[in-house]
Amino acid sequence: MIIVLLIILPLITSLFLFTGKAGQQSKTVAFVASLIVFVIAMLGGYDVWAAPGTGLVANLNLEQIMGLNIALKMDALSVLFVILTTLLVPIILASTDRNKRRPASFFALIMLMQSALVGVFTASDMILFYIFWEFALLPIFFITARWGGENSRRISIKFLIYTVIGSFFMLVAILYLYTLTPAPHSFSFDSFYQLHIPYAAQIPLFLAFFLAFAIKIPLFPFHSWQVETYNASPVQGSMLLAGIMLKMGLYGIVRFLIPLCHDVVANGSLYVLPIILFGVIYGAIIAINQPNLKKLIAFASLAHVGIIALGLLSNNAYGIEGGILQMFSHGVNIVGFFLCYYIIVKRTKTDNISQLGGIARVAPRFATIFMIILLANVALPLTNSFVGEFLILLGLFTYNKVLAVIAGLTIILGAVYMLKMYQRIMYGEKKPSTENFSDLTLKETLLFVPIIFSVFLVGIYPSFILQMLQGVVK
Amino acid sequence: MYAIITISIVAILILFLGAIRQTKFLLPVIFVGLIAAFVVNLLGWNQNIHYINEMYINDNFTIAFNGILIFSTLLVFMLVPLYYVSVKHTMEDTYALILFALIGGLIMTAFGNLVMLFLGIETLSLSLYLLAGSKKEDRYSNEAAMKYFLTGSIASGFMLFGIAFLYGACGSFNMGAIQTYVTQHQAAIPVMFTVGLILIAVGLIFKIGAVPFHFWVPDVYQGSPTLITTFMATVGKIAAFAAFFRFVNASFMSIDFLWKTPLVVIAIATILYGNLTALYQNNTKRMMAYSAIAHAGYMLIAIIAIKGNDAGVLLLYAVAYSVATITAFTVIMMVRRKTGSFSIKSFNGLAKQYPLAAFALTIAMLSLAGIPPLIGFSAKYNLFATAIAQGQLMLIIIAIIGSMISVYYYLRPVVAMYFRPTSNEEPLHPVSQYKMTILVFVILLLLASIVPGLIIHLI
Numbered sequence: 001m002i003i004v005l006l007i008i009l010p011l012i013t014s015l016f017l018f019t020g021k022a023g024q025q026s027k028t029v030a031f032v033a034s035l036i037v038f039v040i041a042m043l044g045g046y047d048v049w050a051a052p053g054t055g056l057v058a059n060l061n062l063e064q065i066m067g068l069n070i071a072l073k074m075d076a077l078s079v080l081f082v083i084l085t086t087l088l089v090p091i092i093l094a095s096t097d098r099n100k101r102r103p104a105s106f107f108a109l110i111m112l113m114q115s116a117l118v119g120v121f122t123a124s125d126m127i128l129f130y131i132f133w134e135f136a137l138l139p140i141f142f143i144t145a146r147w148g149g150e151n152s153r154r155i156s157i158k159f160l161i162y163t164v165i166g167s168f169f170m171l172v173a174i175l176y177l178y179t180l181t182p183a184p185h186s187f188s189f190d191s192f193y194q195l196h197i198p199y200a201a202q203i204p205l206f207l208a209f210f211l212a213f214a215i216k217i218p219l220f221p222f223h224s225w226q227v228e229t230y231n232a233s234p235v236q237g238s239m240l241l242a243g244i245m246l247k248m249g250l251y252g253i254v255r256f257l258i259p260l261c262h263d264v265v266a267n268g269s270l271y272v273l274p275i276i277l278f279g280v281i282y283g284a285i286i287a288i289n290q291p292n293l294k295k296l297i298a299f300a301s302l303a304h305v306g307i308i309a310l311g312l313l314s315n316n317a318y319g320i321e322g323g324i325l326q327m328f329s330h331g332v333n334i335v336g337f338f339l340c341y342y343i344i345v346k347r348t349k350t351d352n353i354s355q356l357g358g359i360a361r362v363a364p365r366f367a368t369i370f371m372i373i374l375l376a377n378v379a380l381p382l383t384n385s386f387v388g389e390f391l392i393l394l395g396l397f398t399y400n401k402v403l404a405v406i407a408g409l410t411i412i413l414g415a416v417y418m419l420k421m422y423q424r425i426m427y428g429e430k431k432p433s434t435e436n437f438s439d440l441t442l443k444e445t446l447l448f449v450p451i452i453f454s455v456f457l458v459g460i461y462p463s464f465i466l467q468m469l470q471g472v473v474k
Numbered sequence: 475m476y477a478i479i480t481i482s483i484v485a486i487l488i489l490f491l492g493a494i495r496q497t498k499f500l501l502p503v504i505f506v507g508l509i510a511a512f513v514v515n516l517l518g519w520n521q522n523i524h525y526i527n528e529m530y531i532n533d534n535f536t537i538a539f540n541g542i543l544i545f546s547t548l549l550v551f552m553l554v555p556l557y558y559v560s561v562k563h564t565m566e567d568t569y570a571l572i573l574f575a576l577i578g579g580l581i582m583t584a585f586g587n588l589v590m591l592f593l594g595i596e597t598l599s600l601s602l603y604l605l606a607g608s609k610k611e612d613r614y615s616n617e618a619a620m621k622y623f624l625t626g627s628i629a630s631g632f633m634l635f636g637i638a639f640l641y642g643a644c645g646s647f648n649m650g651a652i653q654t655y656v657t658q659h660q661a662a663i664p665v666m667f668t669v670g671l672i673l674i675a676v677g678l679i680f681k682i683g684a685v686p687f688h689f690w691v692p693d694v695y696q697g698s699p700t701l702i703t704t705f706m707a708t709v710g711k712i713a714a715f716a717a718f719f720r721f722v723n724a725s726f727m728s729i730d731f732l733w734k735t736p737l738v739v740i741a742i743a744t745i746l747y748g749n750l751t752a753l754y755q756n757n758t759k760r761m762m763a764y765s766a767i768a769h770a771g772y773m774l775i776a777i778i779a780i781k782g783n784d785a786g787v788l789l790l791y792a793v794a795y796s797v798a799t800i801t802a803f804t805v806i807m808m809v810r811r812k813t814g815s816f817s818i819k820s821f822n823g824l825a826k827q828y829p830l831a832a833f834a835l836t837i838a839m840l841s842l843a844g845i846p847p848l849i850g851f852s853a854k855y856n857l858f859a860t861a862i863a864q865g866q867l868m869l870i871i872i873a874i875i876g877s878m879i880s881v882y883y884y885l886r887p888v889v890a891m892y893f894r895p896t897s898n899e900e901p902l903h904p905v906s907q908y909k910m911t912i913l914v915f916v917i918l919l920l921l922a923s924i925v926p927g928l929i930i931h932l933i
Binding site: 127161185 | 845859882
């Protein structure tokens with residue numbers, strides 16, 4: 001019931017908002033609804049945490065009516081992403097300007113997105129998963145294209161086509177797996193997990209799933225939509241994309257790629273990992289010399305998700321656990337990052353790093369919060385990313401020492417571009433645009449509270465998540 | 475059978491009403507008549523009655539498909555008051571022809587005998603030839619009618635030849651007798667039989683508009699009055715597919731080695747050709763014509779993957795295709811009335827002026843493209859899953875690539891409506907009367923998206 005509520009409630013809110021009846025109150029309506037959803041998600045999360053083996057299950061047998069089985073399940077893996085989604089959406093909603101153009105449909109699309117995302121993370125029937133997976137694309141497409149900046153129309157179409165191509169390959173793989181299940185065929189995850197897929201069949205399956213996920217994550221060389229799309233999106237769109245939606249691809253790797261194609265993952269990762277690693281270094285190096293703050297975040301994100309993928313595909317428990325934990329942390333951190341970006345742009349009207357400087361002097365509270373998020377991003381001990389990255393590197397080291405050493409170097413690169421950026425924005429001489437930079441208001445500070453809280457909570461006490469995950473990883 | 479009689483009476487009544495100049499009763503009579511026919515049709519459920527020496531078979535397959543045909547016609551007639559708004563002369567002949575065409579379609583889904591099949595096809599086709607040219611003052615409409623008539627009658631000729639050959643080989647027109655003949659001779663099928671089968675298949679492939687007999691589709695769809703195009707694209711196509719399905723299912727299942735591979739090739743060619751060519755169309759009506767060709771390719775998959783009496787997937791596809799196509803054409807007609815053009819540019823900024831129409835076209839297009847959770851997706855995935863369970867992996871991969879391509883062209887009008895600035899001219903004609911009709915279509919489309927399971931398990 002809890003899972004159904006988590007999907008239905010945002011959907012109903014969204015439909016209500018679409019009618020336009022909420023008018024200027026749209027933001028409040030959406031925000032309150034998302035808070036309620038968050039509370040429900042926490043309740044569900046507690047149930048799963050208390051009994052990690054079973055998880056929550058909702059099986060509405062609607063085969064006769066809807067032609068598909070509404071089979072939802074929230075296990076330890078799902079719950080992490082459901083909480084991530086339901087935690088971030090209220091923050092994203094609250095950060096939006098009140099005088100947004102056409103607010104009703106904007107907030108309606110975000111709520112629709114939330115509904116689809118929770119659906120992706122809780123589906124336990126392949127077709128249902130695919131439906132939510134594709135459905136999540138439409139709101140973000142409209143958000144990017146309608147509220148985006150320059151060229152947003154062209155870019156969002158490119159993004160859409162790119163990801164649709166990827167997911168169609170996934171559809172082929174799903175249909176193929178369906179034929180392998182014993183008659184009467186079934187799309188349920190469990191029936192897929194029980195398959196003994198011959199190695200020769202695992203290779204095309206791996207390629208099809210990997211392509212779909214690699215485009216979504218995005219991994220090098222399928223990343224070309226990402227920087228453009230982040231840049232063109234309104235910042236709330238970027239938060240949704242980077243914070244939650246990209247996790248869909250990583251989630252897919254854990255949920256399908258590793259269990260279904262385990263032999264190929266075991267043997268073939270050695271071919272895939274160097275390419276991903278190259279992408280990580282590539283993203284980090286471009287980020288170092290990036291004059292535009294939003295693009296810098298985009299390239300940094302490219303590097304970070306690459307590291308996560310490395311951990312997941314390193315095919316051992318450390319790497320996978322670390323990867324999953326890091327997915328959660330990255331979601332929180334990147335939204336925090338975009339929030340800082342948004343505040344800077346709102347105050348200074350520019351995201352060109354060379355036109356910024358000296359903010360720390362006029363806005364110490366903002367500088368402190370920005371610093372915390374930044375340090376979390378470079379994986380300082382006691383912050384959330386540290387545990388994840390450490391486990392990933394440990395996993396990678398177990399798998400292949402050379403790869404692990406090179407991947408370890410990218411952490412240094414990360415520190416280089418992050419600190420260089422911080423120094424140029426926060427310290428040094430004040431520029432015309434930052435002269436009158438006011439410090440955070442109370443409301444803005446409140447937005448950061450849940451982010452900072454989870455940075456330290458996961459950083460200091462990660463075992464409450466890791467314990468829960470152990471069952472999943474096995 | 476009684477549905478056909480009901481509609482025939484209504485059609486004759488319409489002509490009579492026209493003759494005595496009582497035109498204000500035309501549409502009410504049609505609506506009442508079609509609803510009555512729909513109900514009468516449903517009364518035969520689960521009875522499986524054969525009429526006239528098994529020439530007409532009233533089983534659940536017939537009833538389900540006839541239900542869609544009658545319902546689609548009803549939807550098309552809902553558009554009549556909007557489409558023929560400025561027409562001065564009386565319309566009774568056009569309305570009656572649409573009804574006669576529908577009767578042809580109803581016969582096609584139910585034939586138990588090749589003569590009946592031919593009769594159905596010709597009743598539908600002859601009416602459509604006339605309807606295509608019903609905009610008498612328009613050069614393109616005349617051209618469309620002429621083209622359709624010439625090519626169509628050649629196809630009919632092929633078909634008649636084929637029927638004669640089959641009769642020559644089997645000594646019967648009856649599908650049951652042909653099946654008996656096939657099971658007795660499946661080890662060594664005579665050449666005469668094969669030639670007959672091929673010729674009939676040519677006729678049917680022409681009617682469904684699949685490659686290589688698709689060439690008439692774009693010109694005829696574009697040239698015909700849009701309302702007639704809507705009717706052709708939905709009722710005409712679904713009837714032809716139901717006939718094709720019954721034809722194969724009734725008698726030729728045991729010799730699928732003869733026809734399966736060629737049909738797979740045709741389906742692949744149709745899907746690729748339809749989708750790729752649609753990419754380049756700037757005229758929405760023409761784009762819909764190529765999309766109709768592509769959908770013929772998808773529906774062929776249902777015939778390739780035919781197994782026993784599993785017609786549910788074709789039925790679901792037919793419903794999905796029909797409702798979405800009629801919705802799309804409604805908005806296209808509305809835009810045409812407003813701007814005088816069918817080009818994609820004329821959709822610019824529509825979302826601001828008519829959000830409901832823009833929304834309707836968006837979900838119709840997304841459904842046709844097969845994007846979840848709309849009914850078009852359910853229809854496609856059921857179709858693909860059925861075919862893939864029978865080892866047609868290559869075909870399905872190509873079908874999926876085709877759907878992938880289609881996303882691009884289906885989105886073009888959507889992008890134009892939402893993201894391009896309008897040319898800012900005031901509407902030329904009031905279009906608010908479309909509102910109710912479009913709302914009905916939107917509700918239908920969304921409702922159908924929720925309950926695909928009910929449709930697929932119907933037969």
